[in-house]
Amino acid sequence: MVVTDPDVLAGYRQDRALDPDAGTAAALVRPLTTEQVAATVRWAHEHRVPIVPRGAGTGLSGGATAQTGALLLSTEKMREISVDTVTRTAAVQPGLLNAEVKRTVAEHGLWYPPDPSSFEICSIGGNAATNAGGLCCVKYGVTTDYVLGMQVVLADGTAVRLGGPRLKDSAGLSLTKLFVGSEGTLGIITELTLRLLPAQPPQSTVVATFATLTAATDAILAITGQLRPSMLEFMDAVAINAVEDELRMGLDRTAAALLVARSDAPGEHAGHEADLMLAACEKAGATEAFRTDDPDEGEAFCAARRFAIPAVERKGPLLLEDVGVPLPRLGDLVTGIAEIAAQRGVLISVIAHAGDGNTHPLIVHDPADPDESERAHLAFGEIMALAIGLGGTITGEHGVGRLKKPWLADQLGPDVMALTRRIKDALDPHGILNPGAVL
Structure with a gap:
């Protein structure tokens, strides 16, 4: 589908970064298949028309900012997913939201770990394009650790398939990893093969408040020096009060910092790790610290942390x-x-x-x-x-x-920047893919 209605195009000019220098695109393309993406890119390559790829528009660095005269290529309509429980992988089109991927694989008793705070509204294609992380990445890693393969359309319209549902694969250069995090400057991802894990075990949660930033960071280092928690999140006084203004959950408005830490170690080990984290917070001088094994109570504090950005944004x-x-x-x-x-x-x-x-x-x-x-x-x-x-x-x-x-x-540094430019020029010699981003 090609859209040229100015009112529609206006809604796609910026991502969540609200780049004030956004231009006005010539048209919006919303393909359904890899073949349609490839046809669009072949036309753009032939006519030297720039293309700005876009997912859900939740990016925070201006990577999907419209450029005047360019095509906006939105993958939002590409929403197919299939799950293979034997290989523990999922083949996913980029338009699905992170939360939708999580829910679908959970129906098969599986888990996709990367969890940006915006997981309910960000797309899996955008996650791959930026190598998104999230709250549980301290233990489980970021998006690139779960991308086993992909289909990607190159700057001349060629569609190539990289990697696949194999946990080990050393054949050739690691091209899959090259495209993860490339922000649409090297190619347009049209399908991802994602590695999945068994469902996450129950978690034990520790919450602690501190009178000083130094005490909170001391506790963080004490915790990470002993173990790898499944989550270790920080909020300062401004965030605490902004969240409390909205959620009214009894957070300590006088605290300089709040930590939310979790362990999902199997069996009794989760409680043991939580006790270690609790002790580390108390030793660092926490004004209040407690542990809970109640999943709803623990999730409430995680939700408070996830809500911090929109809460502060209301200021x-x-x-x-x-x-x-x-x-x-x-x-x-x-x-x-x-x-x-x-x-x-x-x-x-x-x-x-x-x-x-x-x-x-x-x-x-x-x-x-x-x-x-x-x-x-x-x-x-x-x-x-x-x-x-x-x-x-x-x-x-x-x-x-x-x-x-x-x-x-x-x-x-200059040497790495020059190398990056050489890669960009080799894969996109006419500079039509997301011009102005990254380089």
Whole structure:
């Protein structure tokens, strides 16, 4: 289906990053099959028309921002899935939501672990394009760890199949991994072969509050130094209060930080690991800490953490960061962000997948206030510079997109940037795939 209605196109100009530099696409294409994607790309290749691939539009780095005169290719109508319980794999088209994949495989007693906070609204194709992570990734890994194969349409319209339902495969270069996280700049993914696990065991949950950021990060390092939890999440005071404003669940508004940690170790081991985490929080100086084996109570605190971004967003439009550091530098990152917020006079909330060092600083600002907006954007760049200086990354799971592109070279260096450009030029010599993203 090809759409040129300006009102429809307007709804596809931006992803959730709300890139103010979004252009106006010439048309929107919503294919149903790999063959239709390939035909679209062949036409675009022949006529040198740029293509911006798009999933559910929940991206946070501007990777699906429309470009003037380009085609927008949305995979939202590509929604088929089949599950093989023998190989524990699923063949999935990219338009299915992460939550839909989880529900479908759960009907077969299986589990797809990657779980972005937006799992109910983000597409599995977008997850693969950005190598999305989530709350349980500290133990179970990110999207690339579950992509065994794919079908992808290249820049000339050729459709190739990479990998497949094999847990071990060393034939040739690891091309499947090359396309995961490439943000639509090397090819358009039209099908994924996903590795599945048996259903997750029951979890034991630990919740702890802290009077200082330092005490909370000390507890994080103490926990990760002993075991690998199935979840270890962090919320700062701004996030705690924003969530409490909306959910009214009795969170401690005076706390500087809150941790939600979980263990899904088999049998009695989950309780043992939870006790270790509880002890680590208490030793670090938690003002309150408790453990629960009640699944509903544990899930309520996880839901509170997932709700943090929309809760903070109600305070004003956000610049969303996604910086990560090696775990030993997590405390330096969190306290450094607090200093940047104070210096720039902007409200910054920090939430984090603390167990793997991936933080999400949320910079609240009013785009209509030029002075505040300028200070917010300065803080945005300073946070990325801080992360790089601590040996970290400008993005742990959201992708570079267009908003973070100016800082990519600072992290990778000229040699790696040149190598990246050579790969892009080899696979997309005319530069028609997602121009302006990443590079």
